[in-house]
Amino acid sequence: xxxxxxxxxxxxxxxxxxxxxxxxLEAFSQAISAIQALRSxxxxxxxxxxxxxxxxxxxxxxxxxxxxxxxxxxxSVNRDLNELERLxxxxxxxxxxxxxxNSGLLSLDPVQDKTPLYSQLLQAYKWSxxxxxxxxxxxxxxxxxxxxxxxxxxxxxxHAGLASSLLNQQSLKRSANQMGASAKxxxxxxxxxLVLPPQYVDDVISRIGRMxxxxxxxxxxxxxxxxxxxxxxxxxxKTIVVMRSLFIxxxxxxxxxxxxxxEDGKLDIWSKSNYQVFQKVTDHATTALLHYQLxxxxxxxxxxxxxxxxxxxxLFQTPCQRCGKFLQEGLPPTWRDxxxxxxxxxxxxx
Amino acid sequence: MGVTCVCQVPLAEGKSVQQTIDILHKKxxxxxxxxxxxxxxxxxxYHATGNASGQPTKLLYVMHNSxxxxxxxxxxxxxxxxTADGNFDVLMIKLKSHFQNxxxxxxxxxxxxxxxxDFLIKVGAVTMSSSARGISVELEYCPCVVPGDCWNLMKxxxxxxxxxxxxxxxxxxxxxxxxxYAPADCVDTMTQYLELFSKVRKQQVLPGTxx
Numbered sequence: 001x002x003x004x005x006x007x008x009x010x011x012x013x014x015x016x017x018x019x020x021x022x023x024x025l026e027a028f029s030q031a032i033s034a035i036q037a038l039r040s041x042x043x044x045x046x047x048x049x050x051x052x053x054x055x056x057x058x059x060x061x062x063x064x065x066x067x068x069x070x071x072x073x074x075x076s077v078n079r080d081l082n083e084l085e086r087l088x089x090x091x092x093x094x095x096x097x098x099x100x101x102n103s104g105l106l107s108l109d110p111v112q113d114k115t116p117l118y119s120q121l122l123q124a125y126k127w128s129x130x131x132x133x134x135x136x137x138x139x140x141x142x143x144x145x146x147x148x149x150x151x152x153x154x155x156x157x158x159h160a161g162l163a164s165s166l167l168n169q170q171s172l173k174r175s176a177n178q179m180g181a182s183a184k185x186x187x188x189x190x191x192x193x194l195v196l197p198p199q200y201v202d203d204v205i206s207r208i209g210r211m212x213x214x215x216x217x218x219x220x221x222x223x224x225x226x227x228x229x230x231x232x233x234x235x236x237x238k239t240i241v242v243m244r245s246l247f248i249x250x251x252x253x254x255x256x257x258x259x260x261x262x263e264d265g266k267l268d269i270w271s272k273s274n275y276q277v278f279q280k281v282t283d284h285a286t287t288a289l290l291h292y293q294l295x296x297x298x299x300x301x302x303x304x305x306x307x308x309x310x311x312x313x314x315l316f317q318t319p320c321q322r323c324g325k326f327l328q329e330g331l332p333p334t335w336r337d338x339x340x341x342x343x344x345x346x347x348x349x350x
Numbered sequence: 351m352g353v354t355c356v357c358q359v360p361l362a363e364g365k366s367v368q369q370t371i372d373i374l375h376k377k378x379x380x381x382x383x384x385x386x387x388x389x390x391x392x393x394x395x396y397h398a399t400g401n402a403s404g405q406p407t408k409l410l411y412v413m414h415n416s417x418x419x420x421x422x423x424x425x426x427x428x429x430x431x432x433t434a435d436g437n438f439d440v441l442m443i444k445l446k447s448h449f450q451n452x453x454x455x456x457x458x459x460x461x462x463x464x465x466x467x468d469f470l471i472k473v474g475a476v477t478m479s480s481s482a483r484g485i486s487v488e489l490e491y492c493p494c495v496v497p498g499d500c501w502n503l504m505k506x507x508x509x510x511x512x513x514x515x516x517x518x519x520x521x522x523x524x525x526x527x528x529x530x531y532a533p534a535d536c537v538d539t540m541t542q543y544l545e546l547f548s549k550v551r552k553q554q555v556l557p558g559t560x561x
Contacts (some may be wrong), residue, residue: 009503112484140468234460235495235496235530236494236496236499255492255493255495256495257351257352257495274492275468275470275493276467276468277467279495295503314499316491316493316494316496316499316500316503317499317500317502317503326502326506326508327503327507327510328470329382329467330382330466330467330468330507331467331468332503
């Protein structure tokens with residue numbers, strides 16, 4: 001018990017010494033008032049210069065008075081400056097041992113409500129400290145302990161790894177690629193569905209194009225090997241489908257009378273349609289390309305997507321299956337069910 | 351430019367032209383349409399002189415539309431039509447000897463232009479020599495170019511603000527239900543306006559509407 005008490009008192013003394021060797025608080029406050037005195041004497045100098053010569057009978061008298069006043073002011077400035085220098089030597093340096101190294105200096109920023117950097121930094125540090133023991137062992141095994149920021153980075157990576165493994169359980173993947181926490185282990189075999197010869201892609205697309213007589217598919221390759229399809233559906237829409245090998249990456253649906261080419265003659269794959277109905281159909285098409293997924297058989301996916309897209313040939317002629325009307329808020333039924341291809345208004349689908 | 355339908359709206363019970371137009375504006379604004387400016391469509395009539403006697407005089411109509419301000423359309427009723435630029439009017443003045451302007455027969459429709467979702471609605475007062483003769487409503491459904499596809503859709507929309515007085519399918523559509531509407535030069539729209547103006551010309555002057 002006494003050994004414990006001695007140890008704790010020794011620790012308390014060490015802490016007090018650390019505080020005392022640092023800043024001399026009295027000299028500090030005296031130095032602040034010396035600064036104020038210096039500021040006022042300098043202001044007096046400039047004020048006297050601004051006011052100029054006082055009104056006296058003779059020119060000589062005026063000049064003499066002005067010069068003596070100026071000299072007095074300069075001497076008071078000199079006195080105050082010397083006093084400040086003397087006090088600054090007494091103030092001493094603050095303690096060097098910062099627990100947070102340079103980031104501790106952020107606490108000196110007085111504007112707390114506009115830039116609460118220090119408190120946010122402390123919170124982030126506390127959060128990153130909540131590590132399971134396994135990762136602490138992992139860090140200790142490293143040859144050198146990195147500086148505070150690097151440690152923070154490693155902890156973040158670990159948390160990110162945990163999060164990605166949790167998300168991967170939800171099978172949001174459309175391709176058969178292996179990606180995960182063990183990023184260092186490269187996959188030895190490249191998955192075959194992502195790297196397909198362009199000729200194969202062309203064949204699949206032309207076969208699908210021949211399936212439907214009222215839908216024509218043109219294939220372009222404006223940027224390297226990724227195919228860009230221009231699907232013309234009757235006289236209703238022109239859809240642009242951007243592919244990545246045989247996976248559908250993006251799609252934009254525009255009206256039949258809208259321009260698909262940009263000013264330099266290339267296919268315009270970015271600008272939205274001018275009409276609200278086709279902007280809505282574009283959103284639904286994006287949902288569809290995320291819905292139809294079969295990582296090992298991408299050609300079946302493309303065929304299902306095209307079948308779904310073809311149901312829009314009667315976009316303006318079909319009433320909604322639920323409410324029976326053509327228009328809801330000015331829009332025709334733009335939603336097509338993924339299984340039955342029935343038409344619904346966006347607000348009428350369950 | 352999409353499928354356009356032009357029709358004439360009868361006056362409301364006991365109301366004048368301006369009052370009926372105000373009622374229509376209010377209904378459109380209640381639906382959620384936004385006013386986007388004004389529009390004008392006018393039509394001048396020219397008699398073709400120099401015909402052999404016994405033949406009826408051919409009438410040439412020169413029409414202008416504020417949607418295409420730099421063009422004008424010249425057409426014979428049921429016959430060929432020509433799209434030209436604004437200088438065509440000056441040319442007609444030069445052709446005074448062949449075509450005489452029937453000045454009293456100029457008909458025009460002037461009013462406000464509304465936009466609702468993908469619809470463009472123009473409600474105008476039809477006037478002939480500064481006397482109001484009726485109300486014209488032009489409805490355009492911009493995304494569609496095939497009249498046969500969207501006629502039911504347009505009828506449903508017209509019902510929502512015109513009430514029971516919905517027109518029947520315009521004759522222009524009947525001839526080509528599956529063909530493409532002719533958007534570039536508004537020929538089909540102007541043909542419909544011409545039919546409406548001809549009907550209005552033959553009508554009696556409405557009581558209490560002369561200015």
